[in-house]
Amino acid sequence: MLTGMPLDGRIVHEFRSILGHSGVISSPEELHTYECDGLTNFRVMPCAVLLPTSTEQVQAIVHICHREKIPFVARGSGTGLSGGALPVENGIVLSLARMNRILEVDIPNARVVVEPGVINLDVTGRVQGHEYFYAPDPSSQSVCSIGGNVAENSGGAHCLKYGFTTTHVLGLEVVLPDGSLVHLGGKTLDTPGYDLAGVFVGSEGTLGVATKIILRIVKRPECVRTLLAAFPSTNEAGAAVSGIIAAGMLPAAIEMMDNLAIQAAEAAVHANYPDCGGLLLVELDGPVAEVEALLIHVEEISRSNGAWEIRVAQTDAERALVWKGRKAAFAAVGRISPNYIVQDGVIPRTALPQVMSEIERLSKENGLRVANVFHAGDGNLHPLVLYDRRIPGQEDAALALSFKILELCIAAGGSITGEHGVGEEKKSMMGKMFAEPDLATMQRVRCAFDPFQLSNPTKVFPTPRLCGEKPGEYVPHPLETAGLAERF
Amino acid sequence: MLNETENLFRGLLGSEAVHRTSPADAVSAVQPQFIVEPATEQQLAAALRLAHESKLAVIPRGGGTKLSWGNPPSRADLLLSTARLNRVLEHAWADLTVTIGAGCTIQTLQQTLAQHGQRLALDPLWPEKATVGGILSTNDSGALRLRFGALRDLIIGVTIALPDGTLASSGGKVVKNVAGYDLPKLATGALGTLGVITRAVFRLHPLPRNTRSFSVSAGHPDQAQKLVLAIQDSKLAHVALQIHFRAETPPSLDVLFEGPEAGLDAQATQLRSLCQSAGISEASPNVWNARQNLWPPPNSAAGVALGDSPEAFPLAIAKISILPADLAGTIALIRRAADSSHLRWKSLLYATGLGWLRLEGPAENVHHALISLRRNLEKSGGSLALLHRPAAFPAFDAWGTPADSLPLMQAVKRQLDPSHILNPGRFLSGL
Numbered sequence: 001m002l003t004g005m006p007l008d009g010r011i012v013h014e015f016r017s018i019l020g021h022s023g024v025i026s027s028p029e030e031l032h033t034y035e036c037d038g039l040t041n042f043r044v045m046p047c048a049v050l051l052p053t054s055t056e057q058v059q060a061i062v063h064i065c066h067r068e069k070i071p072f073v074a075r076g077s078g079t080g081l082s083g084g085a086l087p088v089e090n091g092i093v094l095s096l097a098r099m100n101r102i103l104e105v106d107i108p109n110a111r112v113v114v115e116p117g118v119i120n121l122d123v124t125g126r127v128q129g130h131e132y133f134y135a136p137d138p139s140s141q142s143v144c145s146i147g148g149n150v151a152e153n154s155g156g157a158h159c160l161k162y163g164f165t166t167t168h169v170l171g172l173e174v175v176l177p178d179g180s181l182v183h184l185g186g187k188t189l190d191t192p193g194y195d196l197a198g199v200f201v202g203s204e205g206t207l208g209v210a211t212k213i214i215l216r217i218v219k220r221p222e223c224v225r226t227l228l229a230a231f232p233s234t235n236e237a238g239a240a241v242s243g244i245i246a247a248g249m250l251p252a253a254i255e256m257m258d259n260l261a262i263q264a265a266e267a268a269v270h271a272n273y274p275d276c277g278g279l280l281l282v283e284l285d286g287p288v289a290e291v292e293a294l295l296i297h298v299e300e301i302s303r304s305n306g307a308w309e310i311r312v313a314q315t316d317a318e319r320a321l322v323w324k325g326r327k328a329a330f331a332a333v334g335r336i337s338p339n340y341i342v343q344d345g346v347i348p349r350t351a352l353p354q355v356m357s358e359i360e361r362l363s364k365e366n367g368l369r370v371a372n373v374f375h376a377g378d379g380n381l382h383p384l385v386l387y388d389r390r391i392p393g394q395e396d397a398a399l400a401l402s403f404k405i406l407e408l409c410i411a412a413g414g415s416i417t418g419e420h421g422v423g424e425e426k427k428s429m430m431g432k433m434f435a436e437p438d439l440a441t442m443q444r445v446r447c448a449f450d451p452f453q454l455s456n457p458t459k460v461f462p463t464p465r466l467c468g469e470k471p472g473e474y475v476p477h478p479l480e481t482a483g484l485a486e487r488f
Numbered sequence: 489m490l491n492e493t494e495n496l497f498r499g500l501l502g503s504e505a506v507h508r509t510s511p512a513d514a515v516s517a518v519q520p521q522f523i524v525e526p527a528t529e530q531q532l533a534a535a536l537r538l539a540h541e542s543k544l545a546v547i548p549r550g551g552g553t554k555l556s557w558g559n560p561p562s563r564a565d566l567l568l569s570t571a572r573l574n575r576v577l578e579h580a581w582a583d584l585t586v587t588i589g590a591g592c593t594i595q596t597l598q599q600t601l602a603q604h605g606q607r608l609a610l611d612p613l614w615p616e617k618a619t620v621g622g623i624l625s626t627n628d629s630g631a632l633r634l635r636f637g638a639l640r641d642l643i644i645g646v647t648i649a650l651p652d653g654t655l656a657s658s659g660g661k662v663v664k665n666v667a668g669y670d671l672p673k674l675a676t677g678a679l680g681t682l683g684v685i686t687r688a689v690f691r692l693h694p695l696p697r698n699t700r701s702f703s704v705s706a707g708h709p710d711q712a713q714k715l716v717l718a719i720q721d722s723k724l725a726h727v728a729l730q731i732h733f734r735a736e737t738p739p740s741l742d743v744l745f746e747g748p749e750a751g752l753d754a755q756a757t758q759l760r761s762l763c764q765s766a767g768i769s770e771a772s773p774n775v776w777n778a779r780q781n782l783w784p785p786p787n788s789a790a791g792v793a794l795g796d797s798p799e800a801f802p803l804a805i806a807k808i809s810i811l812p813a814d815l816a817g818t819i820a821l822i823r824r825a826a827d828s829s830h831l832r833w834k835s836l837l838y839a840t841g842l843g844w845l846r847l848e849g850p851a852e853n854v855h856h857a858l859i860s861l862r863r864n865l866e867k868s869g870g871s872l873a874l875l876h877r878p879a880a881f882p883a884f885d886a887w888g889t890p891a892d893s894l895p896l897m898q899a900v901k902r903q904l905d906p907s908h909i910l911n912p913g914r915f916l917s918g919l
Contacts, residue, residue, distance in 0.1 A: 198673030248694030290751030441656035
């Protein structure tokens with residue numbers, strides 16, 4: 001692992017002189033809060049947590065980190081599910097929570113400029129009076145931050161139609177790992193040069209720290225209709241999804257839950273879901289006449305694929321309840337199991353029946369229950385592997401099972417992560433999804449941004465690599481001579 | 489020396505894959521010596537590596553329709569053609585994705601997709617000749633971008649060959665995927681300066697069941713601006729919105745709708761009530777050829793304006809990018825610059841804030857107008873890229889002033905193309 005020296009008092013003092021006493025957390029009791037993110041089975045204590053309130057402060061901190069070669073991990077709300085904000089040993093955590101101002105709202109141009117600590121849902125809150133919304137809607141949207149969304153390229157149920165965070169980020173102000181400040185993209189489209197904003201979004205904090213983000217907002221559609229269809233199993237529900245797509249429709253969202261997930265959601269929020277083997281939630285939005293026509297079509301397709309009950313949410317309150325059950329599904333699994341692991345694989349939609357039966361087989365083989373919640377429209381699976389940590393060996397078995405499911409996704413031509421990121425959790429799977437030259441090329445891009453590997457250095461990639469400026473002109477790093485790292 | 493190098497390529501790729509160039513192969517008046525046409529991605533990567541080892545400057549070429557975009561190359565030794573990588577590798581129609589060789593033309597791609605009622609939801613220039621690799625490298629997009637996004641939003645996977653012979657894939661074959669860096673976006677719009685795209689994977693959209701186009705006449709640019717903002721701020725589900733401006737006639741807007749018939753009637757009614765006093769009429773789908781019609785037909789001599797302009801004036805075409813609320817202000821700037829330089833002009837702007845400007849007149853005057861326009865657009869956060877320039881045009885950088893991220897872009901370039909063999913001198917600030 002690439003890490004700096006433990007912090008000495010001189011450096012802590014320097015951080016305090018930049019941030020004041022309230023901006024530096026270094027007592028062990030308080031540091032505990034930051035030892036993990038939403039992925040709680042990995043924990044590392046940081047040396048210190050810094051809470052800057054301005055871009056200048058972020059720059060000053062990163063300058064010191066660069067000078068002293070101290071690794072840093074930027075953190076938003078800490079809701080990530082892959083350990084992206086897990087601290088690095090001997091490193092600091094840069095919490096952007098206090099940089100939470102909405103700096104500019106420009107309705108005519110449909111742009112909003114925010115600091116990274118702004119909460120996702122607050123962007124919509126700020127523009128809904130004008131009937132606009134911020135489209136990416138991860139299930140944690142009431143608490144997760146835009147900075148974290150940028151790092152992970154967060155999705156959500158509605159990205160089927162509206163795209164991901166990267167679709168809605170037009171520009172960024174970024175503090176690079178050497179402390180310099182750059183602007184990527186901008187308020188206008190196609191700024192000259194490489195699309196580095198496109199590279200930065202989804203880079204999981206490994207390329208620098210975003211301090212300002214220019215977002216695109218979207219006008220609310222004329223109407224929204226949400227349909228709930230109950231099927232005997234996920235196979236029939238999956239066939240209905242294929243039918244909807246084949247009919248040339250692009251719904252705002254298509255979500256699927258299996259029976260175990262439905263039971264959990266019912267136990268937690270009483271969403272009044274029908275008790276069935278496969279539940280489909282289809283949301284259509286757009287002009288009234290179009291949506292009404294398509295809704296009839298979706299009903300027909302559902303029935304012809306075996307749906308035995310179809311409901312259309314009649315009021316906003318009913319619609320909200322339908323979504324509440326879906327968005328609470330992960331946490332709800334806590335009602336039916338003491339512990340669980342959430343995975344985030346993606347498969348081509350057509351592989352769904354085959355992958356589902358494989359998951360079922362693995363579940364039986366390993367004696368572990370798996371609940372399934374999907375963004376079915378785009379093939380994003382969230383299998384929840386249920387286990388009990390108190391039973392010796394079960395956590396390891398659950399983890400192994402969740403990785404086997406990801407291998408199924410790779411074999412089906414899919415991906416190990418659709419929206420949660422690779423982070424700490426899945427970096428060992430990267431070598432199964434990508435060939436060595438693919439990963440090496442990504443690492444070369446990383447070297448352009450962060451030659452000393454200070455920004456979230458241990459995440460995403462399975463093997464650390466060092467960045468030599470030119471072959472033959474470098475001094476070997478101790479890790480390299482020890483055979484623990486490679487260099488380009 | 490030339491023969492020696494040429495023989496190395498023949499040895500590597502076979503004789504049929506290496507040809508001498510003709511004057512028609514010149515790139516912005518710089519003459520490369522030979523063309524190589526690898527038959528596979530592996531061959532292309534090997535050819536690139538050989539060029540790198542032989543310190544030869546490489547100009548990647550697809551259909552050649554936009555080969556003059558960008559600054560003239562500082563060196564050009566060989567054209568690396570993707571013409572033989574022209575297969576549709578996999579149309580996974582039920583998953584709405586396609587994997588395609590970089591040398592496939594857009595027309596062939598669209599015809600293949602149409603067999604299953606699908607399309608790449610993009611309207612690039614010269615689809616019958618333009619290739620996948622070419623439109624990606626130049627980031628070409630048209631009116632459909634308003635609804636479906638640009639290539640960066642449609643590409644989900646890419647394979648690129650690097651000068652050291654690496655063949656690297658990133659992204660994948662599924663629409664939703666955040667594993668690893670988003671190199672498809674890095675390759676898009678990089679003008680072939682980081683690597684040569686050998687294949688791409690796109691997300692697809694269904695072909696529309698019905699389409700309807702409407703034209704709205706506006707009295708003056710301010711009214712056009714108001715209409716654009718009103719339509720954008722409305723609940724209409726239009727897929728494209730463009731505005732024509734020209735010196736002598738009042739501006740007009742075109743609006744495109746797609747969808748089920750019932751929905752379209754309601755949309756038309758709403759558009760009418762929104763436009764009220766402005767004249768509105770159903771339009772031919774041909775209005776969406778307006779962007780391509782700004783150009784002289786491909787292969788006509790540069791500087792000879794054809795089509796609706798009978799006189800042979802030097803001709804320049806620029807892509808501009810502004811904020812959507814600055815359309816009218818930008819037109820005022822264009823008018824002032826064109827009038828003071830005695831130029832004929834025509835502009836096509838989209839509701840996204842992207843647009844196209846055609847200027848005709850003596851080269852010196854065009855040059856003068858472009859300098860002042862770029863200065864003003866950049867001042868308000870916009871940009872101007874000169875894509876088509878007359879022969880014997882005074883020095884004018886095609887891309888404009890780089891942002892503070894230039895050193896970072898240069899670092900990325902150094903990592904992937906350390907000896908600057910790919911399209912040298914052509915992109916922003918020599919990237």
